[in-house]
Amino acid sequence: MAETGPGALTAEHVGQQTIARSFHLTPRLIMAYAASIKDSNPRFFDDLSGPLTAHPFLAFTFQWATRFSPQIPPNPRAAPYGVHxxxxxxxxxxxxxxxxxTMQGQLMSTRAIRPGVINLSRYTMTDAAGTTVGVLDQTGITRGATLEGEPKALADLPDVPMNPAPAGAEPLWQRQIGITPDAGQIYTECADIYNPIHTERRVAKAAGLPDVILHGSATQAIACSAIVDGCLGGAVEQVRRFVGALRAMVVLGSTIxxxxxxxxxxxxxxxxxxxxLNADGEPAVAGGYIRATV
Structure with a gap:
């Protein structure tokens, strides 16, 4: 009888690095990512006013292309159970x-939690001079997996300042955004991040999803854009940190x-x-935080 579920994982690969890749930020690349989330901010498109600024979440295009660690044997049994x-x-x-x-990632920690096994991967971005431009920490959970052996951690996530607003307080403002039925396909092709659960109903249904769902990074990027527009007057260059936990799914053809x-x-x-919030009022992104410069 074939084994089911993701099985057991270990922390033996903590410290291992991914491949490194370099990306030239052309107008085409910057504009394509902005188009992937339908963000028409002139800072992404008006190349007559000076050099374009990239959306912060272009980092996820880089992450998707550098996520491979070919020295680590693949685990096709566990892979379908992994979530961002x-x-x-x-x-x-x-x-x-x-x-x-140039971006390169490193597995920083592996430990067991109630839903499964959680991994922290850290992707560092440097410029042509070797100066660090940014760091992307991505946490992933392998649902239903168990941890065999001891956990291991080289680093933890940095602290996030506590939200001073009391729980249940009315928001300062809110904005409803339509997620069109083709949003998954547009993000897939413009951001160059492909997973068929975000584009093909038969694959999404076979994976146990209610329907085709939007990429988690797309949901977060759209939220980042909304905050930039609503609080920073479109000044995306002021964003220095984005934090958010992915929770409920966002189905294509719905609203957030x-x-x-x-x-x-x-x-x-x-x-x-x-x-x-998704269309059902469930938290799609929780604990959202943006630090902006002035």
């Missing part, structure tokens, strides 16, 4: 047109609601807290 659980993107500066960005929960001036910038 949380993001912590930290930028030393905005990425701009003509940058040459981005809610700004708090917006506070702090030394050198602003702390903005938000969440995202």
């Amino acid at each position: 659980a949380a993001t912590d993107l930290r930028l030393a500066r905005s990425m701009v047109e003509n940058d040459l960005i 609601t981005v809610r700004c929960l708090a917006d506070n001036e702090v030394s050198g910038g602003r702390d903005i807290y938000f969440d995202v």
Whole structure:
């Protein structure tokens, strides 16, 4: 009888690195990512006004292309049970047109939690001079897996400032955004991030999903854009950190609601807290936080 479920995982690969790849930030690349989430901010498109600024979540295009560790044997049994659980993107500066960005990832920790086994992968971005431009921490969970042996950690996630707004407080503002039936296909091709559960109904249904769902990184990127527009007047170059945990699914052809929960001036910038609800009122992104410079 064939074994079912993801099986047991170990922490033996903590410390292993992914392949490294370099990306030239051309207008085509910058505009394509903005188009993937239908963000028409002139900073992504108006190349007559100076060098274009890249959306912070272009980092996920780089991450998708550099996620492979060919020295580690593949685990096809566990792979279908893996989900993107949380993001912590930290930028030393905005990425701009003509940058040459090199990204490489490293598995930083593996441990057991109630839903399965959680991994923290850290992707570092450097420019042509070797200076760090940003760090993308991606947390993933292998649902239903068990951990064989001891957990291992080289680093943890940095702390996030606490939201000062009381629980249940009315949002400062909220914005409803339509997720069109073709949003998964557009994001797939423009962001160059392909997983058929986001484009093909038969694959999504076979995976036990209610229907085709939007990429988690797309949901977070749309939320980032909404906060940039609503709180920063479109000044995406001010974003220095984005934090968000992915929870409920967003089905294509539905709506999401981005809610700004708090917006506070702090030394050198602003702390903005938000969440995202799906069409059923469930939290699609929880614990949302953006640090912006001034």
